[in-house]
Amino acid sequence: MTNDQPAPDGVLRLINGYWATGVLGTAATHSLFTHLEDGADTAAELAVRAEISERGAQTLLDGLVSVGLVEVDEGRYRNTAEASVYLVEGKPTCLSSFARLKLKHMGSLAALPDVARAGGPVTDPATEMADNPHWEDVVPAIMAQSGPAATIATEVLGLAEAGEISILDVGGGSGIYSAVWLEANPAARSTQLDWEPINAIARRLVAERGVADRFTCIDGDFHTTDFGTAKYDIALYSHIAHQEGPEDNIAVFARLRDALKPGGTLVICDYVVDDDRSGPAFPLIFALEMLLKSNQGGTWRRADYHDWLVKAGFEDVSFHSTPPATLVVAR
Structure with missing residues (x-):
């Protein structure tokens, strides 16, 4: 790769864009944003409150930091302002249920090449x-x-x-x-x-x-x-x-x-x-x-x-x- 050649990071991030839907939908499924808002600020504490594995909690936190919805400081995690407004359960602006819904829809994208060829849905x-x-x-x-x-x-x-x-x-x-x-x-x-x-x-x-x-x-x-x-x-x-x-x-x-x-x-x-x-x-x-x-x-x-x-x-x-x-x- 020459000095003036762009890095592949952006393209790779888009190719793997379904990871963002996956981590967000899964975090919403286990109410991680709500638990973070309520003071659970480590992977161990989140695992206990969400009743998931500590490995799973840490992996989800890493993913949420990656997509910009969670911040970490000296091992302590917190919601970003955006996550606090739109992903904490009980708030009127909460979109967590929509994130869970979209997680179920991910498979439908596999039909998009055929749909683009046909110009519309290939099934009813x-x-x-x-x-x-x-x-x-x-x-x-x-x-x-x-x-x-x-x-x-x-x-x-x-x-x-x-x-x-x-x-x-x-x-x-x-x-x-x-x-x-x-x-x-x-x-x-x-x-x-x-x-x-x-x-x-x-x-x-x-x-x-x-x-x-x-x-x-x-x-x-x-x-x-x-x-x-x-x-x-x-x-x-x-x-x-x-x-x-x-x-x-x-x-x-x-x-x-x-x-x-x-x-x-x-x-x-x-x-x-x-x-x-x-x-x-x-x-x-x-x-x-x-x-x-x-x-x-x-x-x-x-x-x-x-x-x-x-x-x-x-x-x-x-x-x-x-x-x-x-x-x-x-x-």
Whole structure:
């Protein structure tokens, strides 16, 4: 290797990238971040509290130091600030359940060469069915991802001072947006449209936030269920557009435009890429998930959303960063 030749470290780290998913998912499975937060700062103490081998605890700690989630000083370990916020159980921002879920999904990547050749799933994406029991794991696991964006949207829309407003959340999943928005505005009411098993989960999760009395659900598929006409002040379409193709998104946006009262607002949250597809990094690589699991989805550009919304009848479109996602606000 010549002096001006780059070292292979970065490429090797990417080739072995599945190790990062493995160490994070396994550490989350054994609640290591929670035990670290509670003061267990050595491999021996973690092994006792997590009921795993000391060798296993030390290896996991080494891996977590490697990926930047744990720090070590004179043999004592502690969570980084990022791990403390996003991986400690019991915190509303905790993503540990999502890390455990992704550990189970690692095997699906082996099909990616065939999927890339075919341009879409090579087997039936059976997970996208209303009666799949995996929703009990998936819906709560991804809830924490949307909490920060929901809070930022509260400020962008001025919801706390909006008074008596009606909200329609299409494909609302866990109901996290409704929960955050109803907490911010005690005069607001929200309706979620989603499949019945998912709505059942949402009702439970929203009840835990103490706002269930102003939250109702419509069981159905948003592709075919009527949204109504001029019924809502705000409509939400969060993390659905990436599953749909351009024409389907335009059609849904037009139906949502009709469902809004005059002057109403459509809020879209999704992984949006720059117009030249140079970034941001997470939305760019998330497109692999859509290639694996959908026949027409992808991570769409800002220009795509603007074009689709104008075609659907909206006039004012703005973008607000909520990393790793983007809020699109249309009126």
